[in-house]
Amino acid sequence: MSIEIRKRDKGTVYRVRWNQNGLKACRSFSRYHDAKSFQQEVKESDSGFEAVSFTFQKAADEWITKHAEIRKEPSSVYMDKNMLKQNILPHIGNLRLCSIQPRHLENWIHFLKQKKRLSNSTINRNIDVIKAIFSYYHKRRAIYFNPASVVDKLRMDTKPFDFWSGQEVRLFLEYVKKKYEHTAQHSTYVFYALALNTGARLGELLALRWSDVDFDNGLIAISKTFSGHVRKVKNTTKSHKVRHVPINSALTPVLEKAQKGHRNDELVITWSGTVIDPNNLRQRCFYNDLKESGVKRIRIHDMRHTFASHYMMNDGNVFKLQAILGHSSLKMTQRYTHLSKTFLMDKTDVVSFTAEENVIKVDFTKQAATA
Known part of the structure; x- marks a missing residue:
């Protein structure tokens, strides 16, 4: 040395x-x-010598216990564990932590892309986990070189998302209202109406209680979310902030009717007094309702996209939409400033120039004669 x-x-x-x-x-x-x-x-340093026999498997286990489970949300820890088990540990788990080089990680990324056919976004989430683990041990001087620091994430292309037209929304709501209105699953219709009129996330609506609905001021407080991974209601939202979304004129009578006979501490969306499992909602109701109503098949999350897209198409303010959706970054909200093809076709004549109108006429013959 x-x-x-x-x-x-x-x-x-x-x-x-x-x-x-x-x-x-x-x-x-x-x-x-x-x-x-x-x-x-x-x-x-003892840690430097310990790293000789310290495998990545052991490093990952310790990172989960001493870092992730203490500082991260349970749903995030669940996903981290799943990525380690499915995609990371089978490839580099047995390698000594201090012996892993950038080429090992590049080969691993190539395997995920070419063999497992994972998307760039999924691979990048796996890379984030590896970067976090190596950074954890590098900061603590257990390793003196962080191989993940020189490994770049894959390029992300913005994927187009689906949303319903206004006609499809009306057709769907008309069908599910008739189907669920006088049944024990009436709140399924309420869920659809809320999702399409507020743009709230699935987990946020499943955790909603009547005490969160302020009829006097026409606002809904979004302060909790249900995590399907750990099957628990978290007393925080994805952005870790309480936000308020307006109750529009179409939603007011739906909520007023559904609220009758219910206490403030009861769930708004429930079949038996408990939180509905998101997978049950998808499999038992949503996919069947799409097929039966005859509308285009979309994901539940696409109802959020539908709300946001129509909000912007009706001249909504992008900054207000950011607050309604609870986006931490304006860039996320700006995805919705796109317009549907039909809407664009209707606006083709807003600006229209021709050679015959609104043009200053010049007599070029006269100009040539005097030249």
Whole structure:
């Protein structure tokens, strides 16, 4: 192990070089004192020697226990564990943490893309987990090189999403109202009406209670969400903020009728007094209702897209829409500024220039004669 001194135009650089498990490593400092302290840490650090037999599997388990389960949402931890089990550990779990190089990670990404045929967005979520684990141990000096720091995520192309036309929305709501109006599953219709008129997320609507509905001020407080992964209501939303969405004139009578005979602490959307499982709602109701009503097949989340798209097509304000949807970034909301093809075709003559109208007439013959 040594400290190299190199003089450059911008000042002197002190570079610590050492061998770690047969691999050459180095780190640069602008002050000699810092380089000397780091050199001593490398010599004395127990974690550096422990990493010789520390596998990525063990590192991932410790990261989940000591970091993820303490600092992340249960639903996020569930997804992290699933990605580790399905896509990451089978490929690099048995490798020593300190021996993993960028080429190992690039080969792993190639496998996910070419063999497992995963989408770029799914692969990027897996990369995020690996980056988080390596960063955790790099900050704690268990490893002196973070191979994930030089591995780039895949390019993300914005995918088009589906949404219903106004006619499809009316046809669907008309059908489900007749189907569920006088049944024990009446709140299924209420769910559809809420989703299409507020743009709220599935989990947010399933966690909604009548105490969250303010009829006097025409607002619904969105403060909780139901996580299907851990089957629990979380007292926070995806953005970790309480937001209020307006109750429009179409939704008011639906909610007033559904609220009769219910206490404030009861769920708005329920079949038996408990939270409806999202998968049951999809399989037992939504997909059947799509087929029976004859409308285009979409996802439940696309009802949120439908609300947002029609909000913008009816000259809604993008900043107000951001607040209604609970987006942390305006960029996310700007996806909805696109318009349907039919709407664009209706607007083709808003700007229309011809050579015959609204043009200053010039007598070129007269100009040529005087030239």
